[in-house]
Ligand SMILES: CSCCC(=O)/C(O)=C/O
Ligand SMILES: [Fe+2]
């Protein structure tokens with residue numbers, strides 16, 4: 812289930828608010844300049860569908876965002892600890908890369924085709940922990956501090972939209988805040 816939990820940045824043990832209402836999540840996210848939507852596939856997608864089929868199934872929604880926001884490329888990232896295609900060391904390295912607070916020079920746009928992951932958004936003296944699930948679209952604006960926890964047994968497939976076709980690039984803030992907040996177990 813998709814949930815949003817909000818904390819004061821100094822009090823990671825004491826949630827101020829917890830909700831699983833998608834409309835409330837979208838409204839609270841918008842206050843940070845974050846877009847949250849729920850998308851339906853235009854056609855059924857079998858598990859393990861190739862990236863081209865994944866992009867095809869969500870083409871209308873992807874093209875709408877591209878027109879609206881000028882995103883120039885789209886790809887699909889798949890991580891599945893159970894499949895054994897990624898070694899445990901590689902998965903840990905990938906998890907660590909996203910687990911430190913960082914920003915991007917462009918919006919971070921992710922659509923969860925399958926699986927889940929936890930985004931932690933740091934703004935306005937608060938941390939918004941958004942547990943994303945299948946069918947969730949999240950767009951984190953350029954410059955907003957955040958980190959992402961894929962958990963110890965990651966399993967997700969995401970469509971990513973980029974303005975710069977060179978792809979993912981992060982600027983780490985050096986703030987150890989992510990270590991104060993509990994990681995997924
Ligand atoms: C859910 S896709 C991988 C996470 C990512 O790209 C990122 O920048 C997290 O902050
Ligand atoms: Fe990021």
Ligand code: NI
Pocket residue numbers: 814829831
């Ligand atoms: Ni709950």
